[in-house]
Amino acid sequence: MLNIKKVCLNVAVTLILPAFAMAQGDQSPAAKPNPNMESHVGNLTGHSKAGGDLYYRYCWGCHGARGNGDGENAPYLNILPRNFVAAAFKCRSTPTGTLPLDQDLYNSIARGFNFTNMPSWAALTAQNRADLVAFIKTFSARWVTEKPGDPIQIPAEPALTVASIKHGGELFQKLECWKCHGQEGRGDGPSASTLTDSNDQPIRPYNFTSDNRSKCGRTNQDVYKIFMTGLDGTPMPSFADVIKPEEAWDLVHYLRTLQVNNSSPELTLWESTPEGKEIVAAKKVRNTYTGSGIIP
Amino acid sequence: MNVRGGSGVNRIATRPVTSLIYFAVLLGILLATCQQASALPAFARKYGMPCSSCHEAWPMLSPFGQQFKDNGYQMGNDRDAPIFQQAAYWPVTFRMTPVWHRESTDKMAVDSPDGTPLGSEAKVTTHGFDWSGLDFHTGGTLAKNFSFYVLPSSDNTGAFHFETVFARLDNIAGSSWLNIKLGKFELDNLLSEKRILTLTNVSGVYENYHFQPVGESYTFGIGDNQVGLEWMGHSKDDRTRVSAALLSSNDGSPGLPTSRGYDGFFAASRAFEVGGFGLQRVGAFAYFGEAPTYYQFTQTAPDQDGVNQTVPVAGTGIGNKGFQRYGLIGMWYIKKFDITTIYFHGHDSAWLGTNTAATPGATLPTGAHSPSWNGGLFESHYMPNPQIMLINRYELTRMSQQAFGGAPTTYYTPYAGNLGNADVLTFGLRYYPFISSRAGFAYHAEYAIIWQKGVSPVTATNTSTSSLLFGFDFAF
Numbered sequence: 001m002l003n004i005k006k007v008c009l010n011v012a013v014t015l016i017l018p019a020f021a022m023a024q025g026d027q028s029p030a031a032k033p034n035p036n037m038e039s040h041v042g043n044l045t046g047h048s049k050a051g052g053d054l055y056y057r058y059c060w061g062c063h064g065a066r067g068n069g070d071g072e073n074a075p076y077l078n079i080l081p082r083n084f085v086a087a088a089f090k091c092r093s094t095p096t097g098t099l100p101l102d103q104d105l106y107n108s109i110a111r112g113f114n115f116t117n118m119p120s121w122a123a124l125t126a127q128n129r130a131d132l133v134a135f136i137k138t139f140s141a142r143w144v145t146e147k148p149g150d151p152i153q154i155p156a157e158p159a160l161t162v163a164s165i166k167h168g169g170e171l172f173q174k175l176e177c178w179k180c181h182g183q184e185g186r187g188d189g190p191s192a193s194t195l196t197d198s199n200d201q202p203i204r205p206y207n208f209t210s211d212n213r214s215k216c217g218r219t220n221q222d223v224y225k226i227f228m229t230g231l232d233g234t235p236m237p238s239f240a241d242v243i244k245p246e247e248a249w250d251l252v253h254y255l256r257t258l259q260v261n262n263s264s265p266e267l268t269l270w271e272s273t274p275e276g277k278e279i280v281a282a283k284k285v286r287n288t289y290t291g292s293g294i295i296p
Numbered sequence: 297m298n299v300r301g302g303s304g305v306n307r308i309a310t311r312p313v314t315s316l317i318y319f320a321v322l323l324g325i326l327l328a329t330c331q332q333a334s335a336l337p338a339f340a341r342k343y344g345m346p347c348s349s350c351h352e353a354w355p356m357l358s359p360f361g362q363q364f365k366d367n368g369y370q371m372g373n374d375r376d377a378p379i380f381q382q383a384a385y386w387p388v389t390f391r392m393t394p395v396w397h398r399e400s401t402d403k404m405a406v407d408s409p410d411g412t413p414l415g416s417e418a419k420v421t422t423h424g425f426d427w428s429g430l431d432f433h434t435g436g437t438l439a440k441n442f443s444f445y446v447l448p449s450s451d452n453t454g455a456f457h458f459e460t461v462f463a464r465l466d467n468i469a470g471s472s473w474l475n476i477k478l479g480k481f482e483l484d485n486l487l488s489e490k491r492i493l494t495l496t497n498v499s500g501v502y503e504n505y506h507f508q509p510v511g512e513s514y515t516f517g518i519g520d521n522q523v524g525l526e527w528m529g530h531s532k533d534d535r536t537r538v539s540a541a542l543l544s545s546n547d548g549s550p551g552l553p554t555s556r557g558y559d560g561f562f563a564a565s566r567a568f569e570v571g572g573f574g575l576q577r578v579g580a581f582a583y584f585g586e587a588p589t590y591y592q593f594t595q596t597a598p599d600q601d602g603v604n605q606t607v608p609v610a611g612t613g614i615g616n617k618g619f620q621r622y623g624l625i626g627m628w629y630i631k632k633f634d635i636t637t638i639y640f641h642g643h644d645s646a647w648l649g650t651n652t653a654a655t656p657g658a659t660l661p662t663g664a665h666s667p668s669w670n671g672g673l674f675e676s677h678y679m680p681n682p683q684i685m686l687i688n689r690y691e692l693t694r695m696s697q698q699a700f701g702g703a704p705t706t707y708y709t710p711y712a713g714n715l716g717n718a719d720v721l722t723f724g725l726r727y728y729p730f731i732s733s734r735a736g737f738a739y740h741a742e743y744a745i746i747w748q749k750g751v752s753p754v755t756a757t758n759t760s761t762s763s764l765l766f767g768f769d770f771a772f
Binding site for chain 2: 050053056057058060061062072073076077112113114115116117118119120121122123124125126127128210211290291292293
């Protein structure tokens with residue numbers, strides 16, 4: 001069942017919750033951050049004290065000495081660094097508005113965020129990253145008063161079919177994804193220029209043609225999670241209450257066909273159909289390599 | 297660190313006067329021949345990251361900085377191409393070091409006006425204020441996966457040369473295992489001499505990287521930048537690194553000055569995690585080189601006094617003979633303490649060792665051997681925080697076979713077995729009063745001493761040379 005009102009509500013919740021949380025973090029006298037936190041990632045236990053040393057070597061220039069995203073370089077970044085005091089995180093396995101798992105933060109540090117200044121820190125040791133996760137949790141009282149949400153269940157990916165891709169395309173229209181992401185998925189929909197994040201900073205919707213890496217990972221499961229958890233702090237809402245899991249998978253399959261410059265099973269299958277071949281050919285732009293790495 | 301009260305970094309940075317006075321007591325000296333090093337605020341400005349992200353203590357790279365370098369000075373976030381920078385951004389960094397230094401050598405050949413006999417030896421000590429040469433780094437990306445580095449570098453008289461000039465194709469076909477570099481560049485030495493933390497005349501280079509047996513005339517240093525083509529590959533997380541280079545046999549000199557020969561360099565390493573200690577790395581390297589023993593053609597040319605001299609014609613060196621350098625390296629981290637260990641082995645052809653022209657039909661002098669030697673390096677660092685680094689290094693080289701070795705005969709007198717053996721001991725301190733993404737500054741203090749066997753210029757006895765240095769090392 002598609003419910004646009006629910007989508008709008010989710011957008012509002014996605015943007016308002018972090019702001020509310022930030023206000024709570026700043027003002028509530030009862031809730032204070034815990035300076036001694038741990039993280040648990042697989043067999044690793046991260047410790048905030050060790051993480052602090054690492055944070056003040058690697059992270060503070062952007063995220064700030066107090067973790068509120070106001071590092072001395074923040075004014076020069078066009079996507080502001082994460083505000084750890086607000087404790088609203090984009091990439092989670094948990095429902096919108098809830099805290100992420102330690103593993104989610106660990107993965108974000110290792111992966112980095114494409115099209116932002118946040119690099120991959122895979123060069124650090126696993127223990128280093130776990131320590132950093134523990135330290136990040138010392139910035140917000142949310143980690144004291146709340147527990148991470150229950151991770152969403154990701155059902156097995158159904159078989160890839162042309163019908164699945166086509167149904168995903170229909171959902172793309174019905175859910176009005178195109179309003180932000182554009183009909184061709186280039187991040188240039190009619191609403192794109194009006195969007196702001198929880199910091200009131202302009203934010204551009206994801207351009208699917210630019211890469212095959214989403215903000216939160218490269219796999220189909222990563223894209224699925226984005227639909228079902230939303231990207232907290234951005235206008236991208238959770239669709240968990242709006243679409244069924246099998247519909248989310250259809251949408252994943254369709255979005256892969258928008259990534260016309262990156263080969264994928266979905267694109268290959270779609271191009272094997274006369275309709276898909278024509279559409280993809282029309283979307284591809286050739287001989288315009290600018291050196292940016294992004295094909296327009 | 298006290299999180300709520302602000303970082304230790306900030307607290308110390310707010311007391312520059314106190315820290316300056318404190319270190320002014322300790323530091324006094326600086327070295328005149330500061331080595332070129334790659335510590336680039338230009339990169340920090342581009343990415344808005346503090347220098348401590350890529351450097352344990354600049355110019356020494358951290359694992360993250362090594363990954364950034366191996367990736368072609370790219371973070372890999374599709375924000376690396378110049379088009380994403382402000383148009384005014386210029387990827388340039390200057391580095392220079394005003395110093396006070398004291399140099400002392402106990403046996404120098406002198407012929408002084410005070411009556412000292414001609415050809416005697418004396419201890420010579422001098423000291424004073426000085427400055428290093430200027431390093432003019434420019435590097436980064438031309439486009440995504442096209443990187444470059446150009447380093448005009450001067451001595452302290454302002455005479456420039458090109459220390460580094462290369463362009464690199466990165467991540468060819470989307471693979472981090474396929475990177476091709478062409479130009480003049482530093483060999484893929486894990487312990488980079490271009491990022492050396494010590495600056496004195498004695499310890500501004502690694503002894504093992506430049507050691508050659510007594511009496512040889514060809515010049516080679518594995519620490520010198522070389523000219524050629526390099527393939528380099530690495531895993532995404534940079535844990536595994538391999539490289540191979542084809543190089544012209546001229547020790548990085550421009551204009552093909554010696555022969556038409558080619559050298560090869562190979563390096564491989566693997567990093568692994570040991571609990572909470574940190575990232576450990578072990579590796580190996582090998583250099584197979586050759587050098588000419590004579591020139592196919594010579595020509596006469598007047599020297600500065602107008603007297604005709606016979607000089608080799610550049611590029612016509614022939615009678616090439618081989619030399620090799622091998623090594624094993626370990627980089628060990630125990631939280632805030634780390635130590636790098638290197639075993640080094642060198643081997644030269646007897647023709648090179650005895651400076652014998654390998655002309656057709658020529659034979660080696662009686663008693664000639666291929667000189668070989670072994671070396672070791674132990675360099676440790678302790679960093680209580682990203683602003684302070686204590687440095688200690690001990691290097692040793694031991695000849696295992698002299699060019700003229702063995703027992704004396706009626707035909708020749710062999711070299712002493714320990715001739716040329718060297719020991720170098722270094723202590724240093726670097727303190728960074730601020731850590732920024734815009735510029736770098738370090739108070740530098742260092743003492744280094746080298747002992748060598750049998751190399752004094754007149755009496756062929758043991759020598760020692762020491763260097764004390766204090767300075768302000770800055771880059772912007």
